[in-house]
Amino acid sequence: MEQQEQSSTHSRFGQSESNFSFQTSNMALKNADIARELEPRSSRSLSINQNETINSEAILKRIRCKKNNLTAIDNYFCEENCSKNKTNNVGGEEFFDLRCSSLQIEELQKSRQLQQQRRRSSAGYPGLAFGSPMFSNTLFKFSLIANELKDLKQNQLRKAESEVSSLNRRILMIEDNLEKTEERLRITVLKLEEAQQAADESERIRKTLENKTNMEDDRISFLESQLAQARQIAEESDKKYEEMARRIAMLEADLERAEERASKNETKSAELENELRIVGTNLKSLEANDEKAHIREQSYESRISILTAKLKEAETRAELAERTVQKLQSECDRLEEELSGEREKSHLLQEEVETTLKDIQAI
Incomplete structure (x- = not known):
């Protein structure tokens, strides 16, 4: 029984x-x-x-x-x-x-x-719920990383806005230069028309005033030189207009690239914030498992100390108590094996926590 x-x-x-x-x-x-x-x-x-x-x-x-x-x-x-x-x-x-x-x-x-x-x-403060300052340090690091990402985002947006403003100023300057060149072209055209009228008048006057041919020839040559200069000015203005149009197209392309870069930076910052949230949840679960393993280890150590004390007391007793001593010894071995298993688990959990912290620091 x-x-x-x-x-x-x-x-x-x-x-x-x-x-x-x-x-x-x-x-x-x-x-x-x-x-x-x-x-x-x-x-x-x-x-x-x-x-x-x-x-x-x-x-x-x-x-x-x-x-x-x-x-x-x-x-x-x-x-x-x-x-x-x-x-x-x-x-x-x-x-x-x-x-x-x-x-x-x-x-x-x-x-x-x-x-x-x-x-x-x-x-x-949620870091005190786990009983260790490690979680508060990780939250502080997360806040620093988030602030750095926000500052980076703001700096990039400021740079893009400054580039856009500079491009707008250049466009305004180009438009002003274009208006000036058009005004010059209009003046040269008017001068050309006046020169043509003067040439016609000189030809008519040459027939009537043959005595003044030398003077008129000089005047014609002068007008022809002015006409050549006006043509050169018109050609140069056309070339400048083409160059300005090409520069405007290049500036528009640069503006589109800057907008694309800003959108890419925004998506990257959002992805990094999501990764930080996932890492924070993983750290919380790992710290909770580590605390549970530590509590189990302490309970097993206390049980082993109690069982060893019982074993020492049982050795001083009579031969009838040897059966209970053997049972206690087997139970002590089993508990030691469980303790070693729990220690290995806690060691693995600590390694996982260290690897996650290294990954966070690398990010």
Whole structure:
């Protein structure tokens, strides 16, 4: 019967291993009381040859202590089931407080108060909810990167606007020069018409005034030179007009390129902001996993220390306690293996956090 009870309790202990950390302190107190009761009884067992009746009574008392230990473990699982009912039911907190002892109720009240204080303190700033300044540093870096991106965007927009304004000024200057050249061309055309009229008049006067031919010839040559100059000026103005038109086309092309660059920079800044948000969510999840692994590691270390203490106490006992020592040793090995696995997981999580931070810094 005792072996069946022990096997049933160990199977239930393996199923509820994740919730064992909540009752570790109570179990340690109970085991300490049992050890205090067993210490004088173990000294009695050394005098077997002197008094057999005392030895039999000591063995019976040990068996009773084992039963008490098993009942304590059963009470723990009852309390654990009460906690499950508490999470599943709406009004389960009052029922759980009635079933638990006064010490457990005080511990629950303290833990609730600490959770409320932590929530109040972390409501103003989300980095305090994780219990480490790493998240606040990363948020500060994210804000710096966002400000740099905004400044870069504003500088590029200012440059584009300055280029556009300079191009507009050049266009206005070109238009002014074009109007001046057109005015000069109109004046030269008028002068040309006047010269032609003067030439006609000179030809008519040459017939009538043959005596003044020399003077008229000089005047004609002068007018012809003016005509040649006027033609040259007209050709030069046409060339300048073509050059101005070509420059205007080039300036319009440059303006379109500048607008395309500004749109590309805006899309790049939006993509970088989205990437920063994704990296922030990944960092939050990684930090939460790291804290959970650290808490598990601490709980496993405390359990290993308790089990090693039990093992040392069990070595001083009689031969009948060797079976329980072997079971505790196997359980200790299993917990050490789980601890090593959790440490490896926490190490992997730390490496992932470091790689993500390096990626952020590289960005």
